Amino acid sequence: xxxxxxxxxxxxxxxxxxxxxxxxxxxxxxxxxxxxxxxxxxxxxxxxxxxxxxxxxxxxxxxxxxxxxxxxxxxxxxxxxxxxxxxxxxxxxxxxxxxxxxxxxxxxxxxxxxxxxxxxxxxxxxxxxxxxxxxxxxx
Numbered sequence: 001x002x003x004x005x006x007x008x009x010x011x012x013x014x015x016x017x018x019x020x021x022x023x024x025x026x027x028x029x030x031x032x033x034x035x036x037x038x039x040x041x042x043x044x045x046x047x048x049x050x051x052x053x054x055x056x057x058x059x060x061x062x063x064x065x066x067x068x069x070x071x072x073x074x075x076x077x078x079x080x081x082x083x084x085x086x087x088x089x090x091x092x093x094x095x096x097x098x099x100x101x102x103x104x105x106x107x108x109x110x111x112x113x114x115x116x117x118x119x120x121x122x123x124x125x126x127x128x129x130x131x132x133x134x135x136x137x138x139x
Contacts, residue, residue, distance in 0.1 A: 001026070001052055005033025016071040026054040027064050031074075037089040039104040040065075040076070046084075077104060079132055094131035109134055 007128040009028030
């Protein structure tokens, strides 16, 4: 891991006042160290950390991703009841979920138009709208 990636990760944590522990910095550097947004699962981030030689448990990766989401650094995107992705792009935008190989990518927000939403039930308000468009190869 480059010192530039570590510096980016540390600065990313500092933006929201998260303490830069060794494990948080290592995971943050993997997530934002190259300046690009990414979609990861806890398992894929865990594997990437292991590949870099970082000693971190899968439970720590899950806890850290949740802390990053709670701090507003990432958003969780659930594609079904058992699979969540974590996205470093925190602006509202739709996603493509590629069913054939199980990965998530950003969909072009400027091509999507939601013309009408149902009214929220009494006593509730719409907090956000998550759009996941499922794709598969034509058969």
